[in-house]
Amino acid sequence: MSALDASTLNGRLLFAIPKKGRLHEKCLTLLAGADIQFRRPNRLDVCLVQNHPIALVFLPASDIPSFVGKGNVDLGITGHDVILEAQMEAHVSETLRLGFGKCALQVQVPEAAPVHSVDALAGKRIVTSFEVLAGHFFADVDKRAGIESDDARTQIEYVGGSVEAACALGLADGIVDLVESGETMRAAGLRPIATLLQSEAVLIRSSTPKHAHLAPLIDKITARIAGVIAAGKYVICQYNVRRATLSAATAITPGRRAPTISPLEDPEWVAVSSMVERSKMADVMDQLVSVGAEDILIFNLDNSRV
Numbered sequence: 001m002s003a004l005d006a007s008t009l010n011g012r013l014l015f016a017i018p019k020k021g022r023l024h025e026k027c028l029t030l031l032a033g034a035d036i037q038f039r040r041p042n043r044l045d046v047c048l049v050q051n052h053p054i055a056l057v058f059l060p061a062s063d064i065p066s067f068v069g070k071g072n073v074d075l076g077i078t079g080h081d082v083i084l085e086a087q088m089e090a091h092v093s094e095t096l097r098l099g100f101g102k103c104a105l106q107v108q109v110p111e112a113a114p115v116h117s118v119d120a121l122a123g124k125r126i127v128t129s130f131e132v133l134a135g136h137f138f139a140d141v142d143k144r145a146g147i148e149s150d151d152a153r154t155q156i157e158y159v160g161g162s163v164e165a166a167c168a169l170g171l172a173d174g175i176v177d178l179v180e181s182g183e184t185m186r187a188a189g190l191r192p193i194a195t196l197l198q199s200e201a202v203l204i205r206s207s208t209p210k211h212a213h214l215a216p217l218i219d220k221i222t223a224r225i226a227g228v229i230a231a232g233k234y235v236i237c238q239y240n241v242r243r244a245t246l247s248a249a250t251a252i253t254p255g256r257r258a259p260t261i262s263p264l265e266d267p268e269w270v271a272v273s274s275m276v277e278r279s280k281m282a283d284v285m286d287q288l289v290s291v292g293a294e295d296i297l298i299f300n301l302d303n304s305r306v
C-alpha cells in the first residue's frame, strides 16, 4: 500500500483503538466479531478498513478521550478511567459498556504502614499515573485536614508506569493505581485503603461530532459491536417442560422479550427456548430442574443483534 495521506482518509470514519496494553487484544477480537476487516501494515498506526469507509487509528488508550472529545476522531474504545483523567466526560458520550478492562482505581499503602484511612495521608507523597483524579481526591482530603498552605498539601507525583514500586523505592507514602486481580498490589506488598472509581472499557463518540454524514455508519458499527458484546453475555437455554409447570419455568427464563414456546408431539409437553445471562446459567439450570424441566441444553451465541 502507498503511504497514507490526508486525502486517503477523506470522508472515512476514524475509529481509535488502543495500540497496546490491556485493552488492545480484546478490541481486535471485537473488530473481528463486527466484521471490520483490515490488515495493519507493520509500524503504521493508521490503516484502512477493507469492507467499510473506515480508517482505524491505533493510539495510546489514554490519548483516545481527547482525540474523540475534540472531534478529530469519530469513534473510539478506551477505559472509563482515562476519560475522567483526561477530563473529557462532557465532550464524549459513552455509548456502550464493553464488559472487559474491568478494574478499580485505588489508594494503596504498604502492608505494614500504620495508615488505615486516606486522611492519614494528608500532606504526604502520592505517586500515580492518574495525577488529575488523584489531585482532586487528595484536594478533598487536604481540605478535611484543614491544610491550606501550598507547602503543606499532599504532593502528587506523576509516573508513567510501574507505580506499584514507588513506596518500596522510598518515593511515596502511598500510590493511586489500577487494581484488577490484586496480584500486582500484593506482590508489591501493598494494600488498598480507598477506591476512587470503578472502570471498564467503553465505546465512545464525540458529543459534538464534526462529521454529521457519518452518524448512520457510527450507529451501524455501534449496533454490530453491541451484538458481539450481547452474544458473549448471553446463552440460549432450551428445555422441555410439562404444560402444567410452564408458567413456573418461564418465570425462571423470561428471556429478553419473551421465551419462544413450541409444541411437541406429546400434547402434554412443550419446548422452551430463551436467552439467559451466561453468568446466571448454572443457577437457572438448577431452578429449571427443580420445577420439573427436562432435556435442558445450553447453546453459545456466535453473534447477535438484540
Ligand SMILES: Nc1ncnc2c1ncn2[C@@H]1O[C@H](COP(=O)(O)OP(=O)(O)OP(=O)(O)O)[C@@H](O)[C@H]1O
Pocket (backbone or CB within 6 Å): 018, 020, 021, 022, 023, 060, 061, 062, 078, 079, 080, 081, 082, 100, 101, 102, 103, 160, 161, 178, 179, 180, 181, 199, 200, 201
Ligand atoms: N489490570 C487491569 N485490568 C483490567 N483493565 C486494566 C488493567 N490495567 C489497566 N486497565 C485498563 O486498560 C487501560 C489501559 O491500561 P494499560 O496499562 O494497558 O495502558 P497502556 O496504554 O498500555 O499504557 P502503559 O503501558 O503506558 O501503562 C486502563 O486505562 C484501564 O482502563
Ligand SMILES: O=P(O)(O)OC[C@H]1O[C@H](OP(=O)(O)OP(=O)(O)O)[C@H](O)[C@@H]1O
Pocket (backbone or CB within 6 Å): 021, 022, 160, 161, 162, 163, 164, 177, 178, 179, 180, 181, 182, 183, 184, 185
Ligand atoms: O490487579 P492486577 O490484575 O495485578 O492488575 C493491576 C496492574 O495492571 C496495570 O498495569 P499493567 O500491568 O497494565 O502495566 P503498567 O504498570 O505498565 O501500566 C495496573 O497499573 C496495575 O499495575
